Amino acid sequence: xxxxxxxxxxxxxxxxxxxxxxxxxxxxxxxxxxxxxxxxxxxxxxxxxxxxxxxxxxxxxxxxxxxxxxxxxxxxxxxxxxxxxxxxxxxxxxxxxxxxxxxxxxxxxxxxxxxx
Amino acid sequence: xxxxxxxxxxxxxxxxxxxxxxxxxxxxxxxxxxxxxxxxxxxxxxxxxxxxxxxxxxxxxxxxxxxxxxxxxxxxxxxxxxxxxxxxxxxxxxxxxxxxxxxxxxxxxxxxx
Numbered sequence: 421x422x423x424x425x426x427x428x429x430x431x432x433x434x435x436x437x438x439x440x441x442x443x444x445x446x447x448x449x450x451x452x453x454x455x456x457x458x459x460x461x462x463x464x465x466x467x468x469x470x471x472x473x474x475x476x477x478x479x480x481x482x483x484x485x486x487x488x489x490x491x492x493x494x495x496x497x498x499x500x501x502x503x504x505x506x507x508x509x510x511x512x513x514x515x516x517x518x519x520x521x522x523x524x525x526x527x528x529x530x531x532x533x534x535x536x
Numbered sequence: 537x538x539x540x541x542x543x544x545x546x547x548x549x550x551x552x553x554x555x556x557x558x559x560x561x562x563x564x565x566x567x568x569x570x571x572x573x574x575x576x577x578x579x580x581x582x583x584x585x586x587x588x589x590x591x592x593x594x595x596x597x598x599x600x601x602x603x604x605x606x607x608x609x610x611x612x613x614x615x616x617x618x619x620x621x622x623x624x625x626x627x628x629x630x631x632x633x634x635x636x637x638x639x640x641x642x643x644x645x646x647x648x649x
Contacts, residue, residue: 426579456640461642462642463540463542463640463641463642464628466637469637512580523595524580524638525579526572527579528578529574529579
């Protein structure tokens, strides 16, 4: 069984400050890792994903995440946030390979609030 | 381009009443379809997935059922809602063989009172 833990339920930051949203996972098999974002009154959107290769993954809107296998982490970072980054962020994991159905296990979500 | 429609956005239902949430996908054919739920204070949980018409797999035992009467239509149902069915329900699709990328609908907030 897999599990995902997002260590912070809420993260308030000021505009132009850096931010890190933390995600740890547990799995007995190799995994794919994802970050999704949900803006107010919108559906989930894929922010970035790690499938293989470089452990530093760059996504949309200036976000990046680093896969650390030894620490089983996939933290999301942005060097300078904007008001428009205010949203809920979800970390997710799925089994690597296999049938590749979209059977994701999600974390509880982190609400990022950017203050002016 | 592909789009996914999910409705209604919010729904308040009494305990014991039936439920029907509908999701349709446009601009693609033979997608994989999914229903997820987020209960208060918990992560998103996969409820059902479907790889074709009439083919439904359930991930967790529950009071809900799903059906896929058409290639791009996915319906979540219940005959009698429970308080514990309250939550945020998301429909999603992915291309066959590319299940690592999901496209989500905007969700339905269901409150069972």
